[in-house]
Amino acid sequence: MATSPAERTLRPLRSRRGLAWLLAAPLAWLVVFLALPVAIVFSISLAQQTLAMPPYTPILVWDAVEGLRVDVTLEHYAFLIEDPFYLEALLGSLGMAASTTLICLLIAFPMAHAMATAPARWRAAMLLAVILPFWTSFLLRVYAWTGLLAGRGPINQMLLALGLIDSPLPLMNSNLAVQIGLVYAYLPFMVLPLYAALDRFDGSLLEAAADLGATPWTAFRTVTLPLVWPGVLAGSALVFIPVTGEFVIPDLLGGADTLMLGKVLWEEFFANRAWPQAAAVAVCMLLLVALPGLLRAAWEFVRGQRQGVPAVAARGGH
């Protein structure tokens, strides 16, 4: 590129001082309200539980005799391993997240395909049909399912009227209800990245594959799938990660046997007032679930690719 005549005048925009001015406030905000809190969670997971308020002892203790003393314990982490309850919750969360991701993928792919191939004048309407439910209140949409799945709710009444069942099915407060709620709430997160990927897809590649003698299934497997794979990955991450930490859906739709990490953390914190234990659960959750996502998001953001953060990029539509 030739040197712009505006090089001199551009200096204020591209200079280090310019950068400092733009970056100072938001960066300070993120350090204080995002990075620091995560560090505090980590430190409190090492603190002792006590009956005071807040219910943990300070990590750094100043003692007139001994000087500065560090008072930390690993007992909350040991407890995570000793008590099978946490492992069950972890497996429950990962299992639910995996099945939700898979079911969403199966439902979302035809939807995204139909959207990407629809005539231009229908697309906006189809996009709105997917985006609007996902912009309306999450809590209220989950609440809607408590009505639909109720013992005397529309689903049971319909099944009774059709003669398929003799007495109402106990749909509510079960893992099935949680599964339905999760798929319902997270389906748009899968549809939108898949749509973005399919929209960029070059259909003439499929013609070429067919010309070369590929069956539709072979063409799908060897041409379509590898090309839309980034969209599949992005959608899966957007469903899998939040589902692992989900609290509202297992709490409102689930039963006593529904064990998920988000709910465990919530109950340790609010019901048991075990803040250090909740913090230890949080640290494990962060390491197990969020770290790959964090690395990926940062990487994609820096690279200027949009697959890493399609929640919003896709929210805006195409």
Place this chain on the structure above:
Amino acid sequence: MRGALPRSRAALVGFLLGALFLWLPIVSLVVYSFNASKLVTVWAGFSLRWYAALWQERALLEAAWLSLCVALMSALLATVLGTLLALALARHRRFRGRFLVGWLVGAPLVMPEVLLGLSLLLLFVSLEQLIGWPAGRGLVTLVIAHATVALAYVTVVVSSRLERLDPRLEEAALDLGAGPLAAFFTVTLPLLAPAVMAGALLAFTLSLDDLVIASFVSGPGANTLPMVVYSKVRLGLSPVVNALATLWLAGVLILALIAFRLWRAARTSPDGV
């Protein structure tokens, strides 16, 4: 030349079924809000009694007011900070620590809400012990928490618009003698406005909708609308909640439609012309 994907009837049927699945629960919420019966699941004729009952619920109205205040303030904060951050990242492609900034921005997008809520609460508690601020929890802590999460979303929305913006426009303004601030306010900001507005609306709706983070960072006496709705919903079905849901849906749908139009305007307007 790019070819089109072949259309598929099966995919279209799949779309219609999927859309039905997405919309049926919402429609059922709205329908049962006009139900005369106290039993939410049994239809007993059309009535507006639950809308009337809604105005008698002081706790709900107070919570709605608090939620509105929090949403407005946090959206404003997040929009200013997020736009600054997007500008920094767009203008400075390479600087030390860019990776770290990208990480900080991306984090709220992928962190489970319970994590964000817990970590912010522990920060507020520790700060209060150390420096006495924030004294208690409520409006201030809610605004800070929601602004932190929404900041990331605003940055992404504004960044994607900045990528398509022609930098020569601002350069031309500088060439013609405008100062950097004047160039920003007369050229760049008007071009960015649709994305900034869309980001602000997104921040607003995110704040209005949040239950989990608010439950952590709020204190006694400061209940947001989702917190009050949640405590009602836990006790079972309530037709008043259906009425509230219908009003809420109407409000959010209007906001969402405005945001969508802004986005389309931002995408279709001739960039940099």
